[in-house]
Amino acid sequence: MNADLSSPATHDAADAAQALLSVRDVTLAFGPKVIQHDISFDVKRGSIFAVMGGSGCGKSTLLKSMIGLLRPTKGEYLVGTDNYWAGTDEDRVRIGRRFGVLFQSGALWSSMTVGENVALPMQMFTTLKPHVIRQLVELKLGLVGMLHAIDQYPSELSGGMKKRAGLARAMSLDPDILFFDEPSAGLDPITSARLDELILNLRDGLGATIVLVSHELSSLFAIADDGIFLDPESKTAIAHGSPTWLRDHCENPMVHAFMHRERTDSSSHGDR
Template sequence: MSSETIISVENMTARYGERLVLDSVSLEVNRGEIFVILGGSGCGKSTLLKHMIGLYKPCAGDIRIGDVSVVSSKGAERDALIRRFGVMYQSGALFGSMTLLENICLPLEEFTELGREARELVARMKLSLVGLADFANHMPSEISGGMKKRAAIARAMALDPEILFLDEPSAGLDPVTADELDELIIQLSRSLNITFVIVTHELPSIYKIADRIIMLDARTKKIIAEGNPAELRETAKDVWVRNFFNRKSESVTSDT
């Protein structure tokens, strides 16, 4: 893992109408690391991710991938920026009327000049990377929830991005399937040097995959913890942070 910063969020503030969600948040993600965004319900985890990929514009501050601003880039510069990352949404968001192969070919058809045979070759390679080589011609309705998540990751990798953003990858999966997905994330990170930015609240996944985490707080609208999750579980100064990692409620803490 490199110490080179690949993503920087600088004093970013986000609102939905009059409601303040994030207040002057700053962070850096290093190239090649698995970076996890976590926190309680309503803290702004998905909001932060959506701003980082350019779906929303912040009220203040900037977000940069390398030297390029996600907020202010336009035209060809923005097109090139978008190709540097892939996104896996919580539901997988596969097109139900297309096979897995066709789903993964879609970004290749839209953003490259590759012919059909070349697109299908690349798509099959991506499916192979996530363990779905034998399911290219299956429809999303014909595969399990865990396989849908893997297929969505394969589609997110179609254009060979440097960065993958994953929104709640383990949501709705049984523990064994979630663990297999965690293993895949670690494997892709190590073998392809992909930088992962992952939103999740699943503690087993956090402990297994995260090189570093930030924790957002719905009360302060800011980052209240950053570092290694196992260390924060024992040493975090904020009691709420320690409670989160130890699965304790505030009432339990106050009684002991």
């Protein structure tokens, strides 16, 4: 299947110059099984970049690789001018501290309070004094509307509250890039819309750069301004552009079916 033309937000040399994260010719495979190949894109500073596609296309695998949990079979990830996999383990730890990750379930430690969860990265990676960490924890929780839950445990929180607490923890070290894995998964429409609004506020208020994996069209149309579409058949990116542009202008049948919620043969695959 041929790749579709990109949207007017063309991925050219000018985009590369503005890129905070650049993915270059990446191939992901488990032994002989190729998940995706020859993936390239740039994430510009301050953008909300979506990795889109149906079940089984490799969205989550690509996200795991971008945050350093899976070494690519081929290709490279550039964070600014740093090549993530080209350096030492110490280099990767240093670069990784520029990332914040919101996992699909929130991934909070159940034996810790919300405040303790948010404080943990600061305790591990900084020399800040406890009272300063407490102040920063209150600040991060205040940004996501969760200060009232600072002393509660994850078991006492709703799904949406867990996502917000997880987001506060992802922001604890003031990362350059926030990675979200299906942020709206499992949320009702109203809670999902509130989370979308929060993500936009973080982008606009803090200048955050966000990469998200999602198949929730309402969220994609509401917040993402750029992205790629992964195809499980050709195992590569077949379209670049914002979700809205892809919905309105992309003529690729696979992309059109996804953006308009039409059933395709690949819909029966399990996601990776």
